[in-house]
Amino acid sequence: MNHQQFFSGLVSILNKVMKNISIYLSLILHIMDLPGPIHDFLLVFLGLGLILGGIGVVLLTNPIYSAFSLGLVLASISLLYILLNSYFVAAAQLLIYVGAINVLIIFAVMFMTGSEYYKDFNLWTxxxxxxxxxxxxxxxxxxxxxxxxxxxxxxxxxxxxxxxxHDLISNSQQIGIHLATDFFLPFEFISIILLAALIGAITVARQ
CATH class of the missing domain: 1.20.5 (Single alpha-helices involved in coiled-coils or other helix-helix interfaces)
Structure with missing residues (x-):
């Protein structure tokens, strides 16, 4: 249980850190326009983080390391959305993918038994x-x-x-209006697919 508590606390800390980074960076970008070199440097830095995280997801055999690499990829994508002044999409990316899906994957890996995954750090299989x-x-x-x-x-x-x-990209009200009017049918179709997947997962878990 010690390693489970450790990873649980680490996930909580990473969650808070990513949210704070997103908030502070969005405030900085909203207050002042970044010069071209700094903006390009941030793009390259986040791109390298995204590439390294993707390589880690593919090559690392330990699922817990792969899950953390996936979190790095999703966080880098969220920060890239912030650089593109799309704050609503960045917040949704950070909360849904990093704060929910990736954390769920990490918890699922943590509660596996020792025989269900590799504990050693192998880089190639x-x-x-x-x-x-x-x-x-x-x-x-x-x-x-x-x-x-x-x-x-x-x-x-x-x-x-x-x-x-710009207003159409960054305005969450406009996005909500389009989801409720122009894209209402695809939005409801996706919700039905998610509901079916949830029912299937519950059925499999009960068996």
Whole structure:
């Protein structure tokens, strides 16, 4: 029970730290505009954190380390949303994925018995070569797509035609209105799918 209490306290601390970081960073970005070099540095820093966390999720064989790496990935995505001035999406990402789903995964791993997962820290196992090949192929494809895309033209078109409006992205009221009107049917369909998954999980757990 000692390691379970330790991980429980650690998860609680990480949760509070991530929430405070999100709040403070959003306040800083809201008060002042970041210079270009600082903004680019934060983008690169969060991108590296996202990549390292993703590699940890794939390569680490201990589920608890993999779950913490997944938390790093989700937190980095949330901070990237903050840099894009989409505070509502960032808060939803942080609360739902990091604060709920990832914590649930960590608790599920903590309450496993010792025979259900590896306790040692192995970085490579049989079969990871195939996974590495697929991940490397996808990564190379993404890099090729990014380098071949004319990002300047996309940014210029977006700004000139006002395709993306700042108020529409950052205003939670507008998002709620669109969810209740334009996207009402997909929203309810997703809720039905989640309800079916929850009923199935309860049925399996009862057996």
């Amino acid at each position: 049989i079969g990871n070569g195939f996974t590495l090949l697929i991940c490397t192929s996808i990564f190379s494809l993404l890099i090729t797509t990014i380098t071949d895309t004319s990002w300047y033209g996309i940014i210029w078109t977006t700004r000139s035609n006002q395709i993306i409006e």
